[in-house]
Amino acid sequence: MSFSEEGQEPLAGCTSGESDEEREAVRATAQVDQRRIANAVREILLAVGEDPDREGLCETPDRVARMYAELFGGLHEEPRRHLRKFFTEKYDEIVLVRDISFNSMCEHHLLPFMGKAHIGYLPNGRVLGLSKLARVVESVARRPQVQERMTETIADLLIEQLHAKGVAVVVEAVHTCMTIRGIRKPGSVCVTSAMKGIFRKSLSSRAEIMTLIYGGRH
Numbered sequence: 001m002s003f004s005e006e007g008q009e010p011l012a013g014c015t016s017g018e019s020d021e022e023r024e025a026v027r028a029t030a031q032v033d034q035r036r037i038a039n040a041v042r043e044i045l046l047a048v049g050e051d052p053d054r055e056g057l058c059e060t061p062d063r064v065a066r067m068y069a070e071l072f073g074g075l076h077e078e079p080r081r082h083l084r085k086f087f088t089e090k091y092d093e094i095v096l097v098r099d100i101s102f103n104s105m106c107e108h109h110l111l112p113f114m115g116k117a118h119i120g121y122l123p124n125g126r127v128l129g130l131s132k133l134a135r136v137v138e139s140v141a142r143r144p145q146v147q148e149r150m151t152e153t154i155a156d157l158l159i160e161q162l163h164a165k166g167v168a169v170v171v172e173a174v175h176t177c178m179t180i181r182g183i184r185k186p187g188s189v190c191v192t193s194a195m196k197g198i199f200r201k202s203l204s205s206r207a208e209i210m211t212l213i214y215g216g217r218h
């Protein structure tokens with residue numbers, strides 16, 4: 001096995017020191033104008049007929065501002081940076097990471113949608129540390145988002161950075177804008193997929209990856 005750049009992460013490990021990840025998250029969060037959010041939240045509270053100065057609410061605008069800075073911090077991150085360190089490895093079978101949980105924010109209602117992403121790829125000499133896939137999901141999710149674009153973006157990033165023979169991304173999510181308002185359908189799950197390369201071209205490869213994702217379940 002050889003490492004590209006200073007990649008030191010074990011292939012099947014998610015444990016290497018992530019302090020530069022934390023620093024990056026802090027930097028990204030600091031890019032969000034929290035004062036402006038707090039002012040806007042105060043306006044919303046006034047608009048719905050609340051008293052933003054009563055005890056229970058007086059710290060809410062600042063609290064919501066910090067929360068939005070965290071939830072939208074991905075806007076100020078470059079998800080590609082997680083894909084620059086890869087291993088050169090003669091492994092030519094499918095790599096799949098299932099059940100990567102994420103939270104994102106629907107850009108139509110600013111309500112959360114949350115679920116799981118399954119990411120599989122067929123390497124072409126470049127193999128990624130497994131935790132990096134989760135990092136990419138996290139980075140792409142933490143911005144105003146729609147599930148379809150999120151799915152496509154993750155697949156495009158992987159094919160572009162890994163030159164993989166194929167990439168398959170399946171995302172399943174519950175959208176609170178469908179469960180708590182509007183048509184109120186609790187339990188409904190939205191599934192999106194993006195198939196690239198061999199998983200797009202070959203029915204049997206697509207069937208194989210879908211079996212790996214869903215095999216033994218349902």
Ligand SMILES: [Zn+2]
Nearest residue numbers: 106108109177
């Ligand atoms: Zn929505």
